[in-house]
Amino acid sequence: MPFEWFVALRYLREGRSQTALILAAVSIGVSVVVFLSALINGLQASLIKQTLGSQPHVTLHPPELVARPLFAPGTTAAVVLEQSPQRMRSIEQWSSVLEQVARVPGVTAASPTVTGAAFAIRGTAEKPVIVRGVDPERFRAVIDVQSKLTTGRFAPTGSDVVIGVGLADLLNVTVGDKLRVTAAERRDAIVTVVGTFDLGNKEVNDRWVIASLRQAQTLFDLPGGASTIELRVGEAFDAERIALDAAERTGLEADSWMKINAQLLVGLRSQNSSKYMIQFFVVIAVTLGIASVLIVSVVQKSREIGILRAVGTSRSRVLRVFLIEGAVVGLFGSFVGSALGAAFSLAFAMLAKNPDGSPTFPVQLDLPLFAGASVLATSIGLLAAVIPARRAARLDPAEAIRHG
């Protein structure tokens, strides 16, 4: 074993109470960092998962009609923008656009849809709904309804539809029942419910009627058309970049989930900054703690360090002895702290339950978190040891032996 390691490990073993003290400081610090990260990362992951459970990553639609002023700028004019509220427009030549966007780097799936507002009527009950006309195979690749089915099958073909569990409750229908769906301009259709789903979002569960593309085209008078193309991308947080890319290539307008949920992302970001701030102060406190204990130990060992220097130990070796002490304690503290932090997190997850007993959200304990904690704690240990180690290395051996 190299000399520095031999001496450092021996000192750590011999200075039991000091070692225990810094180990405790590191462990507690790391456990706070791990616990906080597991909690916040878990919360955020579950928020994002919930958001993305019923939303495509990117939605492409035809550009809004832009009103061009007829007058030169500077002259005053009243411009009345008239947008027919119900008139839906199709993406021109959407099937070639579909092929085009499928090739955009990062896009993993693309699905054409006809989406519009309507009413679902059964008996005397009448509820506002959103009809999503889709190609089942393509749609499933963008939003995974299949695995969220509560009853029936995901087979929106012909006049069969799949509806949200909330809507099924509101209208009191089950698989096999029929509904009437009425769009504007008195177009309507009788459809059969073949499945219900729970996408984890009340708004969606209460309103979505997933129908076949053809059915929706008829309902909204868009023969052969598609009002949007919805995309799934490999990395959710690349969505905005890919949306811009896709918009540029197709000339369509593209909205990413990140843009639509800007509020949520701002919230997550500020939650992250407060997490980082807390962790930053924990790191500072732990660093100071380690540094002060190590300084005391250097002062206590002055004479020994003097003797080591006198028998031919170089300054750099003495320096490394104390750096190693700091790093080793940091590393071990990160193991203990990770275990503690994981235990806290799991205990918290067991205590924090919804009224019905299901966990509110899963804490996120993963390898990158533990690896990060080890790297962080080892660096803290090293950093904290710099001043004590330099002090030890600079010690004047003659003085240290005389007074130490």
Add this chain to the structure above:
Amino acid sequence: MADVLRVDDVVKEFGDAVVTRVLRGVGFALERGEFATLIGPSGSGKSTLLNLIGLLDRPTSGRIWIEGRDVSELDEAELTAFRGRTLGFVFQFHHLLPAFSALENVMLPSYAAEGSPTSAMRARAAELLSAVGLQNKLDARPNELSGGQQQRVAIARALAHDPALVLADEPTGNLDTESANEVFELMRRFHRERGTTFLIVTHDPRIAARSDRSVELVDGAVVYDGPPRA
């Protein structure tokens, strides 16, 4: 030059505002294989001089040669390396590192110099500890040893890397007469058997009397240098 040590007109002052001149032009030389004592009243500058020779401190003026090498030319790192190779130390108090066993203490100078341990180092340390009669105490910690035993370990440590010159600052000062005798005899034996050069600071006139040569320091100057006076 056959001199192991040459000290030439060495002056050492301490303090900035109030300067105390502790050594005022000390000069003497030791040939290879000499067994000398450095004596003098308390405060006469013996430890100060030994620290300078031991390369733990630098003189204010004057020169020191060790093994023909002008040590004022060495930088900090070279001094440390040179010290490790050439010199062996025996201190009066707190000589050993309490966290390490007797064997490890003896190995430390070579271990520190080379960076990693070798079986030769271990064998040599064990051999030296048997030579000082501690073959049964290899794994003992310093606090499990008597003062005399500790000092014998310190001597073994000073000799571990075959230094040209062993410097001992009152090695027997802290021991009862019997242990002091033992420790002194041990140094004499190593001198006899291995021809190592010794410079021993002592207060004890009986010890000085049993050396081959005595250098006496009073008020930072050499007042006598010759065969020990009875």
